[in-house]
Structures are given as C-alpha cells and as structure tokens.
Amino acid sequence: MNEPGINASTRVCGVFGWPIRHSASPAMHNAAFGGYGMNWKYLAFEVRPEKLREALLGARSMGFMGVNLTLPHKLLAMEMMDVLDGTALEWGAVNTVRFEGRAPDGSWHPLAGFDQNHPLELRAQGFNTDAAGLEMGLREDLQLGMAGLKVIVLGAGGAGRMAALKCASAGAQRVHVINRTTARAAEVAVEAARRFPSATIKMDYPSDSVDLLINATSLGLNPGDELPFDSSVFSLSRVGAVYDMIYKPAETRLIAAAKKAGCRTANGISMLAGQGALAFELWTGRPGPLIQMKRAAEQMIYGNECHF
Numbered sequence: 001m002n003e004p005g006i007n008a009s010t011r012v013c014g015v016f017g018w019p020i021r022h023s024a025s026p027a028m029h030n031a032a033f034g035g036y037g038m039n040w041k042y043l044a045f046e047v048r049p050e051k052l053r054e055a056l057l058g059a060r061s062m063g064f065m066g067v068n069l070t071l072p073h074k075l076l077a078m079e080m081m082d083v084l085d086g087t088a089l090e091w092g093a094v095n096t097v098r099f100e101g102r103a104p105d106g107s108w109h110p111l112a113g114f115d116q117n118h119p120l121e122l123r124a125q126g127f128n129t130d131a132a133g134l135e136m137g138l139r140e141d142l143q144l145g146m147a148g149l150k151v152i153v154l155g156a157g158g159a160g161r162m163a164a165l166k167c168a169s170a171g172a173q174r175v176h177v178i179n180r181t182t183a184r185a186a187e188v189a190v191e192a193a194r195r196f197p198s199a200t201i202k203m204d205y206p207s208d209s210v211d212l213l214i215n216a217t218s219l220g221l222n223p224g225d226e227l228p229f230d231s232s233v234f235s236l237s238r239v240g241a242v243y244d245m246i247y248k249p250a251e252t253r254l255i256a257a258a259k260k261a262g263c264r265t266a267n268g269i270s271m272l273a274g275q276g277a278l279a280f281e282l283w284t285g286r287p288g289p290l291i292q293m294k295r296a297a298e299q300m301i302y303g304n305e306c307h308f
C-alpha cells in the first residue's frame with residue numbers, strides 16, 4: 001500500500017553523503033514541498049565516495065529531479081557532471097545536481113519541466129549554492145550585505161576558503177583570513193587577492209574594529225572546545241556581529257562570548273537553509289521558502305529545546 005502522499009507520480013530529490021543520517025535537508029525540503037502542495041519527496045542516501053559515480057548515474061536514469069551532495073562528495077563530483085554551472089566553477093565544488101532532459105528542439109530543461117515521459121537524453125548539471133547560502137544567512141539573520149564590510153574569517157578549510165572568497169567577491173572592503181595552519185590561510189589569501197584585487201586581504205588580526213567575524217573552523221562543535229580565535233591578541237569588543245557557521249550546538253562558546261561582548265550574533269542554520277532554498281528553486285523553478293525551511297531544520301535539529 002502506498003504511504004499517504006506518495007504514489008506513482010511522486011517526484012524524487014535527495015541528498016547523497018557519507019555519513020548522512022544527521023542531515024536536516026530532508027526535513028527542510030519536504031516542508032517546502034508540503035507548503036506548496038507539491039507531490040515531491042526528498043530522501044537521504046548513504047553513498048560511499050567509491051559509489052558516487054554509479055549513484056549519480058542511477059539517480060539520473062531513474063528520473064530523480066536532482067540531488068544535493070554533502071561531505072565527502074562535493075569536490076569528487078566536479079568531474080562527474082556533464083555540465084558545470086558558473087557557481088560550481090567559481091567555488092570548485094558541487095553541492096547541487098540538477099538532472100535535465102533534452103527537448104525535441106535540442107534545448108535542455110530541468111526534468112521538472114517535462115510532464116509525463118522523460119526524454120531519452122538526460123544530463124547532470126552541477127551547481128554550488130553554498131556561497132550564496134551564506135550571503136542569504138547573513139542578510140536574513142544579521143541584516144548584513146557583504147559590500148563595504150571589514151570582515152574576519154576564521155578557518156581556511158572548504159568553508160573558510162569559500163567565505164573569504166565570497167566576501168572579497170561581494171565587495172568587502174577588507175578580509176582578514178586567520179587559520180591554525182598558516183600555510184592554508186596563505187593559500188586562501190593569495191587566491192582572494194589574485195581573483196578580487198579590489199579587496200584588501202590580510203593574514204593577521206586587525207588593530208581597528210571590524211563589522212563581522214565569521215567562524216568557519218570546526219572549533220565549537222564539541223563542548224570542551226576553546227574559542228576559535230586568539231583572545232590574547234584580539235577582543236570581541238571590536239566586532240559588530242558574529243556569524244558562527246556551526247549550528248549544533250545552537251549556542252557555541254563563541255556565540256556566548258560574543259553576546260557577552262555586545263555583538264549581534266547568529267549561528268549557521270540560516271546558511272544551511274539558504275543553500276537549500278536555492279537548490280529547491282533550481283529544481284522546481286519556484287522560490288525556496290527560506291523561513292519555512294529554516295524552521296523545519298530547527299525543529300529537526302533542536303526539537304523543542306530553546307535555542308535563543
């Protein structure tokens with residue numbers, strides 16, 4: 001027997017990751033589909049990196065509308081796409097795959113645009129919605145655009161690199177890239193300075209105040225973690241707003257210290273919802289309902305626990 005709301009016409013999206021069971025993406029997207037009354041479902045699939053290519057081909061052949069990719073697949077997928085959108089090329093990673101079909105006139109369209117029979121010719125187009133998701137999160141929670149800001153980015157891994165480059169590309173006045181491994185911060189700083197010469201890129205703490213500090217390190221995920229910056233040389237009293245990409249726990253040690261110092265604060269759940277809302281729009285052609293998706297993610301991650 002079919003589950004209520006699932007039948008032979010249900011359209012399928014999903015997320016591939018390894019591991020994946022913690023993911024809030026099914027809750028976010030299914031809430032959005034439900035809100036629009038769409039007969040679509042979003043599922044999480046545990047896909048080993050060695051099986052990513054097969055899984056993508058399978059999803060394409062079975063008529064999935066699209067999939068999100070999370071760790072460790074975002075870089076691996078770059079060479080598995082038939083076409084890369086400018087966002088994937090810009091950030092060097094794919095977090096959203098849209099399956100597309102070829103119409104009789106030769107043009108390509110999202111599969112959602114084909115009514116019944118899927119076309120024979122299908123392709124996978126790779127996008128990246130992470131950087132724009134961060135931008136949406138900052139606007140939604142802190143009412144901040146990046147243009148003209150002085151920013152500190154803590155971390156130079158995948159998320160730190162993306163945050164520093166995004167700030168520089170969106171017109172930040174100055175970006176300080178700080179990371180435990182200095183060589184990694186230097187790589188990011190060199191790339192940002194080369195690609196976005198109008199931004200000033202620094203690799204030390206500022207001596208003046210900054211508008212925004214973004215934590216893109218994994219420090220804060222565990223209860224005993226220290227602060228992600230060196231409090232002997234820099235003080236949060238010189239920061240206007242703090243955005244911690246970590247969203248579990250809802251209040252990291254950094255967020256607590258920033259509140260105490262009088263900064264405006266937000267955690268990374270709005271970035272998670274932002275990248276999801278943009279993926280939703282790429283698949284369905286409808287605006288992703290950011291607030292509804294954020295609420296669904298909060299409900300899934302925090303339950304009824306108070307997180308403010």
Ligand SMILES: NC(=O)c1ccc[n+]([C@@H]2O[C@H](COP(=O)([O-])OP(=O)(O)OC[C@H]3O[C@@H](n4cnc5c(N)ncnc54)[C@H](OP(=O)(O)O)[C@@H]3O)[C@@H](O)[C@H]2O)c1
Pocket residue numbers: 154155156157158159160179180181184215216217218219221245246247268269271272
């Ligand atoms: N909200 C969202 O949607 C979202 C999206 C992406 C990521 N994130 C979060 O962002 C964080 C970073 O993710 P990522 O993908 O960039 O991971 P990653 O590539 O593994 O990078 C980890 C970063 O954390 C630093 N780090 C790790 N342990 C440290 C320690 N003990 N002391 C100081 N620095 C330390 C690393 O510094 P080294 O270079 O020195 O190792 C590196 O800069 C994670 O917490 C992740 O949950 C959130």
